Amino acid sequence: MTTEAAPPPETLRAPLVVEFPFTRSLGPVQSAFLTGLRERTVLGVRTEAGEVLVPPVEYDPLTAAELRELVEVGVTGTVTTWAWNPEPRTGQPLTTPFAWVLVRLDGADTALLHALDAPGPEAVRTGLRVRIRWAAERSGAITDIACFEPYDSDPVVEPGAHDGRFTDPVTGIVAAARLDYTYSPGRAQTRYLHALAERRTVGERCPSCSKVYVPPRGACPTCGVATTDQVEVGPRGTVTTYCIVNIKAKNLDIEVPYVYAHIALDGAGLALHGRIAGIPYDEVRMGLRVEPVWSEDGRYPDHYRPTGEPDADYDTYKELL
Numbered sequence: 001m002t003t004e005a006a007p008p009p010e011t012l013r014a015p016l017v018v019e020f021p022f023t024r025s026l027g028p029v030q031s032a033f034l035t036g037l038r039e040r041t042v043l044g045v046r047t048e049a050g051e052v053l054v055p056p057v058e059y060d061p062l063t064a065a066e067l068r069e070l071v072e073v074g075v076t077g078t079v080t081t082w083a084w085n086p087e088p089r090t091g092q093p094l095t096t097p098f099a100w101v102l103v104r105l106d107g108a109d110t111a112l113l114h115a116l117d118a119p120g121p122e123a124v125r126t127g128l129r130v131r132i133r134w135a136a137e138r139s140g141a142i143t144d145i146a147c148f149e150p151y152d153s154d155p156v157v158e159p160g161a162h163d164g165r166f167t168d169p170v171t172g173i174v175a176a177a178r179l180d181y182t183y184s185p186g187r188a189q190t191r192y193l194h195a196l197a198e199r200r201t202v203g204e205r206c207p208s209c210s211k212v213y214v215p216p217r218g219a220c221p222t223c224g225v226a227t228t229d230q231v232e233v234g235p236r237g238t239v240t241t242y243c244i245v246n247i248k249a250k251n252l253d254i255e256v257p258y259v260y261a262h263i264a265l266d267g268a269g270l271a272l273h274g275r276i277a278g279i280p281y282d283e284v285r286m287g288l289r290v291e292p293v294w295s296e297d298g299r300y301p302d303h304y305r306p307t308g309e310p311d312a313d314y315d316t317y318k319e320l321l
């Protein structure tokens with residue numbers, strides 16, 4: 001008997017954003033550096049060997065000695081290397097094509113990474129003289145330097161002493177770590193997501209070890225062979241392990257405490273993650289039988305709730321912990 005292969009599913013794509021903004025405090029050196037930028041002053045730090053590092057660091061990279069001798073360097077400098085960026089992305093220093101440059105500011109011995117505003121790559125070269133273009137509004141951040149721009153001038157060699165003292169120094173910053181990207185889930189997960197929209201959960205069986213993966217990964221991570229045999233599992237399942245979440249996550253409108261669990265759907269060879277609701281959080285237990293409650297748009301299980309069945313026997317899920 002032959003069966004017709006299912007037509008390849010329409011490949012899904014979706015924009016995803018991973019964001020992890022965090023607050024960090026600044027020590028005396030970074031505080032002076034960023035406060036200096038706010039005041040249109042660039043400070044470096046002198047190492048034990050007498051070199052001037054810009055941006056400054058708090059400990060000598062060679063001797064690990066604490067460094068505190070701040071010096072003021074020039075706002076002009078020399079490009080030491082560069083790369084052209086033809087398609088600036090959201091959040092980059094300039095919205096028009098620009099060069100990423102390492103600039104050794106006059107009086108410094110190391111180079112600073114920043115953006116150079118230039119009409120095209122033909123206008124950029126190693127050795128190019130540049131100067132800082134300050135941002136109109138400055139708050140004590142590296143973005144207080146809007147960018148660099150070409151500027152013909154003679155280098156200033158000697159850095160000046162600076163006590164690093166400013167009125168109202170900057171003591172902390174919010175570092176915004178963010179990644180925007182387009183995700184394409186591939187063949188196996190595309191089938192899985194299409195099936196979810198029909199309120200079915202479809203895994204894939206490994207032809208070698210017979211384990212059913214949900215969500216499917218397209219290959220068995222144990223045997224290293226492609227999985228093509230589709231198997232519908234669930235919709236009911238068993239809580240194998242769980243944790244109680246006590247911290248409210250930003251942008252997540254769920255009251256704490258709540259329970260997040262490993263759930264082995266009936267017929268699946270490993271557990272997936274899901275939130276448990278419809279039962280007091282302190283009554284959730286291993287072996288609890290649950291079923292999915294679908295999201296309002298019907299595209300995915302929003303959470304799982306108890307089915308009312310007797311708890312599953314430990315032996316039925318002990319291999320899935």
Ligand SMILES: [Zn+2]
Nearest residue numbers: 206209220223
């Ligand atoms: Zn396998």
